[in-house]
Amino acid sequence: MTAAARPLLPQAGSFGGFVAEARRAGRLVVQPRMGMSDPHLMREGLLATRRADATTVGTITLDSYTRVGDHREARRALATGVALNGYPIVAHSAAITRAVTDRIAGASFPVQVRHGSAAPQDIFEAVVAAGLSASEGGPISYCLPYSRTPVARSVANWEAACAVLARLGAEGAEPHLETFGGCMMGQLCPPSLLVALSVLEALFFRQHGLRSVSLSYAQQTHPGQDAEAVTALRRLAGELLVGLDWHIVIYTYMGVYPHSAGGARLLLEEAARLAVRTGAARLVVKTEAEAHRIPTIAENVRALETAARAAEQAGPAVGPSRTPGCTRRRSPWCTPSSASTRTSGAPSPGPSRTGCWTSRTACTLTTPGAPAAISTRAAGCTGPRSARCRCAAPQARAAAG
């Protein structure tokens, strides 16, 4: 392995670093969609997210005026006291946004800005000015569904925007960008297209100076198909993003949402289980209010905790153990051991020998009963360790399998 191909260790205190650490501890990171135009409310929301009984990162979701660059209208709404559907980060001064996140955002609670803009340069300037370093989107996924901007212009905009964030790298921070490509139109896109877009946008981010990225996939209507899609996404990322810090983020269902509280909760729990089953590191939740309105802070906290409990019950966030001594290559569908087996410390009955977790070309065996992210080398394994084998990040397994 050349020095250039060595994986970048996520910086402690960075968005990617926080997620990697949670992953090593076997905890799924959960995150709300949350944005209020009132700075006091926004701060309250971040604080409540931080205090939720779950491993959380914070979100500042921007309003629709800011997303389309109409900062004048956003300022007018602020001046006249009209509530917006998000936090207008450009219309508010950097000082106000710094006050919103002061003593809340930091190494133990990274905050990501979510927007939806095909021209996010001024948004990213505001993000950086406020001392933040994580955002999301992409030149295609935030162009076609959300704006009238031609793709070529969106690409140029996103190049410039990436440069704004990447600049932080020279200042010692580790900026993070998440692809929105795994959602695209919310629904009605084949998973293969979502996977391809997510990978391409991650490659775009790398090309333009980002070293810490996440790849999204939005829960669709078929859990089996979703698991296959995320497996493919992870495998491609493992092959194509060598040298980057990266993880997978699942979006809870982005289509027409159940109207009943029970239905909404079930769908969210299903998304949490998908994330655990597929080795995703982070989940963006939806609330019981989704079908009706923008959720309250309390509803968001409830959703975060519901998702965290569902993830815990589904087992460690890293995946199943493997039959001792099995040396067969692992198939994408090898997820047979039950949670009780995994936590008992006893050897798992494991998958059949037609599909195991490791291959001799890259040792990533997980020890039954061990903390989810700790792996040991399989007895007799002689293959080279994969780039990320040290902590058995699932990406390595996907790449190896």
Place this chain on the structure above:
Amino acid sequence: MVRKLRACDELRATPIVIGGKLGIAGVEHGDRLGALVDAGFDAVFEDSAGIVGFHDFVRALPSGVGR
């Protein structure tokens, strides 16, 4: 927006409606919906009211143009 549309001569009599989730806090009531009609919409269809009212509105429209 609708005031700008109504300011165009050729759009003065065109049926224009608005609907869906119109606020950020759930179902909108009375005053806010009335303000939209006053601004120039022919009708307002809140998401929670269902689609029947909209169907009735469309059925009641005179067919063709030529007014």
